[in-house]
Amino acid sequence: MRRIGILTSGGDAPGMNACIRAAVRTALANGLEIVGIRRGYAGLLEGDTVPLDRTAIRNTIHLGGTILETSRSPEFMTREGRARAAEVIRQAGLDGLILIGGEGTFHGASLLAAEWGTTLVGVPGSIDNDVYGTDSCIGFDTAANCALSAIDRIRDTARSHDRLFFVEVMGHHTGFLALESGIAGGAEELVIPEEPLSSAELSDRLKEGFKIGKKSAIVVVAEGKKPGKSFRIADEVRKFLNYESRVVVLGHLQRGGPPTVRDRVLGSVLGVAAVTALQDGRSGCMAGEVKGEIAYTPFDDTWQKKKPLDADVMRIFSLLSE
Amino acid sequence: MRRIGILTSGGDAPGMNACIRAAVRTALANGLEIVGIRRGYAGLLEGDTVPLDRTAIRNTIHLGGTILETSRSPEFMTREGRARAAEVIRQAGLDGLILIGGEGTFHGASLLAAEWGTTLVGVPGSIDNDVYGTDSCIGFDTAANCALSAIDRIRDTARSHDRLFFVEVMGHHTGFLALESGIAGGAEELVIPEEPLSSAELSDRLKEGFKIGKKSAIVVVAEGKKPGKSFRIADEVRKFLNYESRVVVLGHLQRGGPPTVRDRVLGSVLGVAAVTALQDGRSGCMAGEVKGEIAYTPFDDTWQKKKPLDADVMRIFSLLSE
Amino acid sequence: MRRIGILTSGGDAPGMNACIRAAVRTALANGLEIVGIRRGYAGLLEGDTVPLDRTAIRNTIHLGGTILETSRSPEFMTREGRARAAEVIRQAGLDGLILIGGEGTFHGASLLAAEWGTTLVGVPGSIDNDVYGTDSCIGFDTAANCALSAIDRIRDTARSHDRLFFVEVMGHHTGFLALESGIAGGAEELVIPEEPLSSAELSDRLKEGFKIGKKSAIVVVAEGKKPGKSFRIADEVRKFLNYESRVVVLGHLQRGGPPTVRDRVLGSVLGVAAVTALQDGRSGCMAGEVKGEIAYTPFDDTWQKKKPLDADVMRIFSLLSE
Amino acid sequence: MRRIGILTSGGDAPGMNACIRAAVRTALANGLEIVGIRRGYAGLLEGDTVPLDRTAIRNTIHLGGTILETSRSPEFMTREGRARAAEVIRQAGLDGLILIGGEGTFHGASLLAAEWGTTLVGVPGSIDNDVYGTDSCIGFDTAANCALSAIDRIRDTARSHDRLFFVEVMGHHTGFLALESGIAGGAEELVIPEEPLSSAELSDRLKEGFKIGKKSAIVVVAEGKKPGKSFRIADEVRKFLNYESRVVVLGHLQRGGPPTVRDRVLGSVLGVAAVTALQDGRSGCMAGEVKGEIAYTPFDDTWQKKKPLDADVMRIFSLLSE
Incomplete structure (x- = not known):
């Protein structure tokens, strides 16, 4: 692991920038190079990369949205699209890639990993909070x-x-x-x-x-x-x-809007965890937080398993709204 | 002038409570009794009144909405409705009435004043800012x-x-x-x-x-x-x-939401002005602020005359948005 | 358990009102009477109570501070003070008491419970977050x-x-x-x-x-x-x-300020838990949330045990602030 | 007038960026070149300039602080300092300079204009609102x-x-x-x-x-x-x-913080007015807003005359706070 990439995909969510910043600082502190891929999978297919260093992420932690921009890419959901993506990753010399996104992102990632053996670690960013494998998603x-x-x-x-x-x-x-x-x-x-x-x-x-x-x-x-x-x-x-x-x-x-304490801390914690996971040889999984601890969940579970609402909280709503 | 009433009518606007508070304190300081009429003209028609004293308006200046509630009253727009309103005002012993509202409110007020000679002073509250006779409306x-x-x-x-x-x-x-x-x-x-x-x-x-x-x-x-x-x-x-x-x-x-400094100050200034106007024998007009000074505008002008957008500001928008 | 009381003590914290509201609604839904004690232990010593029903807590969930007010009471920290408190509780016919507060509150509570066998359940409210037995305190x-x-x-x-x-x-x-x-x-x-x-x-x-x-x-x-x-x-x-x-x-x-989602939900969850705890026969403990689950901690632990900062988060701060 | 400069000086105030943006867009729309001088008079003395174009000011209107940075410069308050400033302005080919700042800024400006005949127009930015010649200062x-x-x-x-x-x-x-x-x-x-x-x-x-x-x-x-x-x-x-x-x-x-509507609009209006003033041949004065109209006030008045509090507002405070 010498050089890694990072992208944001799907809907943007406040706290994604805290995650990018944390991943960049962790990578640099550990002697890794890190490049940003702009506009999610669409940018990946076009090789739209940007070098990331300390300056690139300075004064970004409080910003809503994502400095790497994002998109939804129908092309990436085709076999040909992913072949191209794998080729771009190879040519860019990336030993691993961090994907911040939601269900669709991880669905695509699981296919890419299966087809091309690409080293991928995900981080859940979704204001809907609909990703299995983490109590709370960034945003x-x-x-x-x-x-x-x-x-x-x-x-x-x-x-x-x-x-x-x-x-x-x-x-x-x-x-x-x-x-x-x-x-x-x-x-x-x-x-x-x-x-x-x-x-x-x-x-x-x-x-x-x-x-x-x-x-x-x-x-x-x-x-x-x-x-x-x-x-x-x-x-x-x-x-x-x-x-x-x-x-x-x-x-x-x-x-939009400036992320809350919780989303910035969660983004930071998971950004660190994602880099660490890559260095530890993990791949094909998402780094989430479950009951206060970092947990890694296989990509397929993240979007195939349904994260239920907390039954106690549902019960409390009924009790208190009467 | 011994006893006055106050109501809010039409759409609620943040800063109305600052205006009510100012009117109450000014009335009390000047030895007047003051009663609130709840739910605008609809409440007026039902004689739905509430006594207002220092306690009633304590800790209300920061609240959005209106503590007197508001409504739109089709009935008041009929001749019979206004006859009833005049009767309620007489029975409640009100020597004058302050109306916080917008165009529709003042349209109704001009009819009531014309038909029954009721002593009425208006204050412009409208988030649309569409009332002639004031640079800015409360809210x-x-x-x-x-x-x-x-x-x-x-x-x-x-x-x-x-x-x-x-x-x-x-x-x-x-x-x-x-x-x-x-x-x-x-x-x-x-x-x-x-x-x-x-x-x-x-x-x-x-x-x-x-x-x-x-x-x-x-x-x-x-x-x-x-x-x-x-x-x-x-x-x-x-x-x-x-x-x-x-x-x-x-x-x-x-x-909704807590009113800004400007809306609370404007509401306060106009609340004081409305009581003062009644005591000065004014009626049939709205107290507004034009170029930093209190100005009184006849009710009919407030809703019949069109307040234009500032031409300079329009020009600046075009210039800056290019 | 037929009639219970609730008070807030120590420094006020946003979300306390959500907790009071939840306790009141839960008590009423379970057929209990509930009274508020004003101004914390100081008000308890003076028997300063207020009946709580649905109306009392309507439209309070978004308010900072505490509608029951709070105080710090040196007198309660004396043996005589607590004797009086126990007597007031007896005379008010309270079968149990919910205390929303921090370390000092629970220190006092543990003494009262030990000396007089009073049935007490605590809820952690502290913006410092310095109470052992809960990951996060209300506020x-x-x-x-x-x-x-x-x-x-x-x-x-x-x-x-x-x-x-x-x-x-x-x-x-x-x-x-x-x-x-x-x-x-x-x-x-x-x-x-x-x-x-x-x-x-x-x-x-x-x-x-x-x-x-x-x-x-x-x-x-x-x-x-x-x-x-x-x-x-x-x-x-x-x-x-x-x-x-x-x-x-x-x-x-x-x-001050309107509580966040998290503090209102936590306050609500713990307010329900506190009433439930009293009905389940618990006493001498605080209801907190640990790793997403309700946990009950003896009063003495809450203020004698030191809640450490999360070592991982400390490490992350060092890593990211460089 | 072919090429102008702009700087922010003294304490930063929210809305300064809206003013810079408006000045840049107005200058460009009128065929002028515009350069920013960084860090106020201190940067001016060092010739610390930055070219300003559409891109430089994109997405800055909502930012607190000032993108040109600011400072207080004791050196500029000396005769030698100002001689150097005049020389820098000459060498940079600036036909006029816009100064966004407060009393101290305009005091310095009046000396520079008197000693060296430099073409200068000011814009009042001060959260204290203590500048004579404008009802409200930016910020x-x-x-x-x-x-x-x-x-x-x-x-x-x-x-x-x-x-x-x-x-x-x-x-x-x-x-x-x-x-x-x-x-x-x-x-x-x-x-x-x-x-x-x-x-x-x-x-x-x-x-x-x-x-x-x-x-x-x-x-x-x-x-x-x-x-x-x-x-x-x-x-x-x-x-x-x-x-x-x-x-x-x-x-x-x-x-700090994002500027309000009023400060962004005021900043925009005065930024346009400052460029227009330079093009109209004005100098040695500040562009402010008095009773809703643009007004130009000689630099010396801006800091020597005392802007009084509004007596009516003072009276209202006494009345309402009782």
């Missing part, structure tokens, strides 16, 4: 706090108007963001993929709350496959309840 | 900073992905919020009611920017009559540009 | 993010001026806040109780950084016994380095 | 909101503990920051240079507040010549009142 805590701050603001106006609000947060097929921000924001109801709820049921529950004296309510909705589903739900609930409602779709607002 | 500065903070966050992710973003801010028939947050956020383009722009024209302008090396762009859109128009614009632009884009609709997010 | 995450936000702001001006900054954060005899905010803020050096460092050594290390091209640096200092020690350190370092420096003492700024 | 609004946010946080803990807090904000010989943040924060008392107040008087006023039921109070103190005076005042008040108090010294925290 999740920042996104949850961003959603919470939105809920806090909306409650001001909800209370002033006796209104029903739908706050749509991210969450493709998981409700982590909705659940955490919903508990913390004191939301009344959740609509998440893990617990399907019809608009009729939702309306019944809201009605119960109004009966015991509530005059405003906030429903946190995980956006699912495509942003905007809250508009439909709001329309349906309006038919059942005849209560004025408003919809806020947070969308990409949740991706 | 505008907070909403603009909220929109700016969203633009800052989005730029993180826009740059990480080389993407085009549409950020939809409030603004029914004015572009104040879009213009101020757009300049401050370094947005590339504006879509505002004052300067209609076709999607073809918008696409051309964006293309120019990409030609000189920009890889991401932010377009700030004033929502107009109904939230969501950005989705349509984004679709149209995509046809012209073939560039991936995302939409964020800030909606009611912009209403 | 720590919020305080760390507050300190981080200050460091981010200061870096702007440090870089603009080529200056050395000392940022003094809380931390009586532990460096948790300094370590976490220091890693996350990309600080150059730490001064913490766990690793004594002379001003000469500190100056040498800073000199190394300047040699490799740094022009500004941030040193995070744990305040120790009394705020202000940074002024002395800055003076000493100035003699060694002849470099202009500035000091910021965050002090109680770190206590 | 003031951001600093005031930073101080306000600190006061809001502190009130959480002040109320939880029934405590007296001293919050020391910046303000060398003016109380603008203290007054604005004090009104907006609902502070009980002010200690500002414009209205000397003995600790005995201050204690008497606080006592009045406690008599009518207040249990906590916040005193905002302008730091004056040297940070830390609040510690002394707190000690003195403690003797009179026997009430537990705490001190927070915000210091340089107030300088």
